[in-house]
Amino acid sequence: MSTQNEIVNSIIKFIDSDSTNEKEFNDLSIQIFAYQYENNIPFRQFAVQQGSSPRTAKTWRDIPPVPINAFKSVFLSCCEPSSLGRTFMTSGTTQDGIKGRSYHPILDVYDASMKKNFKERFLGDLDDLEKIKMGILFPDESSMPNSSLAHYLSLSIKQFGTHCSRYYLDSHGINFEQLFKDLECAQNTRTAFALLGASFSIVHLLDKMEQENQRFNLPAGSRILDTGGFKGQSREIEQEDFYNQLSTAFGIPRSSCVNMYGMTELSTQFYDNGNETCPAIKTGPHWIKSRVVDPLTRKDVPKGKPGVLVHCDLAHFNIVSTILTEDAGIEVNDGFILSGRVDGENAKGCSMAVDEFLRATK
Amino acid sequence: MTKFTENAGHIPDFLLADIKWHHLEFEDGADTVHVKVPMLTPEQCTQLSDKIKISSNNFLRQEKVSDIVELIDKAIERLLNRDDPFRIKAEQLLPIVTGFDKEMVRLSLTDYLKTFRKPQLLKFLNEDFPNPKILDEFQPAIKGGFAKAFGPNCLLHIWAGNVPGLPLWSFISGLLVKAGNIGKVSSSEPLFASWFAKILIEIEPKISDCLAILWWEGGKLEQENILLRAADVVLAYGGNDPLKQIQDRTPITTRYLPYGHKISFGVVSANVLDAQKSWSVAHNAANDIARYDQHGCYSPHIFFVEHGGHISPRDFAQYIANELSCFQEKFPRRSLTANEAIEIAKWRNQQEVLALSQPDAEIFSDKDGAWTVCFSECPGKFSPGGLNRTIRVVSVSTLETIIPLILPYKKFLQTVGIAATPKELFQLSETLGRSGITRICALGSMTKPEAGWHHDGRYNLLDLITLTEIESSAETASEFFANYTD
Numbered sequence: 001m002s003t004q005n006e007i008v009n010s011i012i013k014f015i016d017s018d019s020t021n022e023k024e025f026n027d028l029s030i031q032i033f034a035y036q037y038e039n040n041i042p043f044r045q046f047a048v049q050q051g052s053s054p055r056t057a058k059t060w061r062d063i064p065p066v067p068i069n070a071f072k073s074v075f076l077s078c079c080e081p082s083s084l085g086r087t088f089m090t091s092g093t094t095q096d097g098i099k100g101r102s103y104h105p106i107l108d109v110y111d112a113s114m115k116k117n118f119k120e121r122f123l124g125d126l127d128d129l130e131k132i133k134m135g136i137l138f139p140d141e142s143s144m145p146n147s148s149l150a151h152y153l154s155l156s157i158k159q160f161g162t163h164c165s166r167y168y169l170d171s172h173g174i175n176f177e178q179l180f181k182d183l184e185c186a187q188n189t190r191t192a193f194a195l196l197g198a199s200f201s202i203v204h205l206l207d208k209m210e211q212e213n214q215r216f217n218l219p220a221g222s223r224i225l226d227t228g229g230f231k232g233q234s235r236e237i238e239q240e241d242f243y244n245q246l247s248t249a250f251g252i253p254r255s256s257c258v259n260m261y262g263m264t265e266l267s268t269q270f271y272d273n274g275n276e277t278c279p280a281i282k283t284g285p286h287w288i289k290s291r292v293v294d295p296l297t298r299k300d301v302p303k304g305k306p307g308v309l310v311h312c313d314l315a316h317f318n319i320v321s322t323i324l325t326e327d328a329g330i331e332v333n334d335g336f337i338l339s340g341r342v343d344g345e346n347a348k349g350c351s352m353a354v355d356e357f358l359r360a361t362k
Numbered sequence: 363m364t365k366f367t368e369n370a371g372h373i374p375d376f377l378l379a380d381i382k383w384h385h386l387e388f389e390d391g392a393d394t395v396h397v398k399v400p401m402l403t404p405e406q407c408t409q410l411s412d413k414i415k416i417s418s419n420n421f422l423r424q425e426k427v428s429d430i431v432e433l434i435d436k437a438i439e440r441l442l443n444r445d446d447p448f449r450i451k452a453e454q455l456l457p458i459v460t461g462f463d464k465e466m467v468r469l470s471l472t473d474y475l476k477t478f479r480k481p482q483l484l485k486f487l488n489e490d491f492p493n494p495k496i497l498d499e500f501q502p503a504i505k506g507g508f509a510k511a512f513g514p515n516c517l518l519h520i521w522a523g524n525v526p527g528l529p530l531w532s533f534i535s536g537l538l539v540k541a542g543n544i545g546k547v548s549s550s551e552p553l554f555a556s557w558f559a560k561i562l563i564e565i566e567p568k569i570s571d572c573l574a575i576l577w578w579e580g581g582k583l584e585q586e587n588i589l590l591r592a593a594d595v596v597l598a599y600g601g602n603d604p605l606k607q608i609q610d611r612t613p614i615t616t617r618y619l620p621y622g623h624k625i626s627f628g629v630v631s632a633n634v635l636d637a638q639k640s641w642s643v644a645h646n647a648a649n650d651i652a653r654y655d656q657h658g659c660y661s662p663h664i665f666f667v668e669h670g671g672h673i674s675p676r677d678f679a680q681y682i683a684n685e686l687s688c689f690q691e692k693f694p695r696r697s698l699t700a701n702e703a704i705e706i707a708k709w710r711n712q713q714e715v716l717a718l719s720q721p722d723a724e725i726f727s728d729k730d731g732a733w734t735v736c737f738s739e740c741p742g743k744f745s746p747g748g749l750n751r752t753i754r755v756v757s758v759s760t761l762e763t764i765i766p767l768i769l770p771y772k773k774f775l776q777t778v779g780i781a782a783t784p785k786e787l788f789q790l791s792e793t794l795g796r797s798g799i800t801r802i803c804a805l806g807s808m809t810k811p812e813a814g815w816h817h818d819g820r821y822n823l824l825d826l827i828t829l830t831e832i833e834s835s836a837e838t839a840s841e842f843f844a845n846y847t848d
Binding site: 049069074306324328 | 623729
């Protein structure tokens with residue numbers, strides 16, 4: 001049976017290999033499944049409940065996907081709590097207020113996955129060691145140590161940001177004054193600027209810019225990365241509008257406005273190739289695979305039909321690699337289109353639905 | 363593939379020429395229904411409510427309550443007649459509009475309509491008025507003097523939901539107290555109330571100006587506010603959030619009767635769990651789950667099953683699963699939207715995760731996810747099911763242990779379907795009543811409330827009326843002024 005070290009080494013080697021070989025992916029996914037089945041007791045129980053085991057699984061598609069709400073109520077980890085280095089938690093916007101948790105004994109795999117993928121998908125046109133001035137619209141890692149997004153953004157700035165990159169959001173909100181000054185400077189000195197942050201913070205920024213009649217014309221090579229969507233935030237806007245507004249406000253083509261889809265329950269992110277057209281197709285690197293399933297039968301739906309997304313992320317080695325999300329999606333050519341998180345479809349009758357009940361009895 | 367077009371709503375003739383129509387589309391498989399609903403301007407809303415008040419004064423209020431009962435009875439008779447064009451339409455279109463199984467709609471409609479025939483309507487009246495003539499003329503009051511009950515001159519109904527025929531309950535109550543009725547139909551089932559109004563008018567054309575069946579977009583406050591101000595009584599169905607918004611816009615002097623979403627559940631005593639009776643009890647339980655796919659406020663979300671019978675609670679859960687599987691053959695569950703399927707999946711995923719920490723838990727489910735039974739030895743927290751034929755079955759040591767579980771949710775409870783001995787029934791009913799339950803019925807009848815049922819424990823008719831009393835002092839004093847006085 002593999003040790004944690006062996007698993008970690010195999011994964012990092014696979015990430016570095018650029019292998020698109022289906023068999024290699026399957027073999028490693030089953031090896032990780034076996035490791036998790038052996039060491040993660042609640043997961044083993046779950047797999048047994050689903051009638052699945054590493055012995056019977058032939059490909060990653062045979063690994064039982066764990067519903068993401070299990071991350072809230074069950075301790076899913078292959079190692080003891082004492083040897084956990086870092087715990088990432090979901091932002092806790094769900095109605096029951098319980099946060100999903102992902103336990104990471106070490107962050108080596110998470111970091112390797114993030115960096116390679118981020119470089120390729122968001123900074124693909126830059127030379128290997130080239131850096132870019134970054135502005136982050138999210139709190140820094142020290143103020144949100146349990147946020148995987150804070151860690152992600154901190155990696156991006158450390159690894160790929162020039163020394164004058166900075167955070168523009170803290171407990172006092174967005175530092176608009178400084179941000180506008182820096183954007184103006186980037187515009188005047190023709191220095192490429194990368195703005196990264198939570199989608200709803202960027203919406204706040206757009207609102208402020210509109211209020212103050214502020215616009216920039218950032219130089220070529222500038223880009224924007226937003227993530228998280230806007231559900232439940234102060235204002236929801238359509239994707240089309242959002243990217244149009246971004247493009248107009250910063251003078252950046254929509255093709256340089258990238259949306260990242262990530263989850264606390266994963267160690268790998270998905271990106272689109274800009275939002276020239278919406279909804280844009282999301283794809284991941286060779287160490288993550290997705291399928292779209294019928295939420296009730298968990299069987300693959302025909303290509304092009306809506307369902308919920310199942311991801312098998314080899315980098316998420318300590319918890320469970322294969323998860324059943326609550327995100328609706330449609331499979332297309334080499335990736336998927338995200339149709340958003342599905343919340344509270346109202347029952348049409350006069351019987352009380354779970355969401356309404358939780359709200360009413362809070 | 364069949365395409366149907368149907369005009370819903372009813373507008374008195376004087377306004378008809380200038381009405382704008384809105385189109386609602388419904389689809390089930392290959393069949394579509396295109397429904398036109400009338401949409402009034404704010405000015406038209408004012409004209410309409412004025413007209414309805416005058417007409418109901420001139421006609422409905424002059425009628426005897428027994429004549430109104432006859433009229434409703436005739437209309438219901440037509441809807442029960444399977445050769446009547448309206449009945450044919452109902453059987454054809456309601457399954458497409460609501461997605462519910464055709465045969466289930468047909469059977470449930472008949473059951474439901476039977477509660478509004480003449481003998482049942484008399485029960486309705488008698489439940490609330492020991493002497494229904496009080497609706498026609500001043501009647502002697504027990505305390506002395508005389509009293510007459512007046513229905514609202516204008517009663518506004520805001521209906522919601524997709525359970526076919528549901529608006530009939532308040533619509534008929536309004537008619538029985540001789541109210542002018544304005545009803546807003548729900549976007550998910552705009553037809554039934556409209557048909558009922560049309561049949562009434564075919565039988566008695568004079569009632570046409572006393573009724574209106576309308577539709578407006580949720581959030582179109584201008585129209586709604588005018589009608590809320592015009593009405594004497596407002597009766598609204600829906601979730602608590604929309605109900606609260608309506609309440610905030612209803613004048614303080616207007617009586618507001620909100621009917622919020624509710625949770626119901628089933629109770630099975632150990633005494634009924636023997637080899638012989640258990641199957642029929644499970645069959646009835648599954649029937650309550652399958653009827654309208656748990657969309658009714660009276661539909662069960664959870665079954666509490668007592669330990670100690672010959673059949674264990676776990677086996678009973680399995681029985682329910684088997685019965686649900688049979689119902690799926692007979693009356694398949696309505697097809698779900700992608701979102702609804704995800705909602706059920708979320709609920710089921712959660713149950714699966716809970717089962718990880720409860721070794722005794724078990725989930726029975728159909729391979730296509732058409733129904734799910736989640737069994738647990740530990741009742742845990744009281745919570746709703748995922749709807750659309752998903753049910754929790756939990757075992758309890760004694761029936762009394764249910765009470766502390768449900769008590770925190772008193773405000774949201776409604777019906778209990780019960781299978782127990784007579785002694786248990788009355789013992790438990792006392793504590794259930796204290797815990798907020800307003801209706802206790804046999805399993806298998808949860809979705810079929812009997813005629814005269816007090817919806818959410820309230821009076822269907824008494825809540826609508828105001829009483830005008832002639833005190834005995836007035837009567838005595840009047841004698842003094844009579845010209846025949848000595």
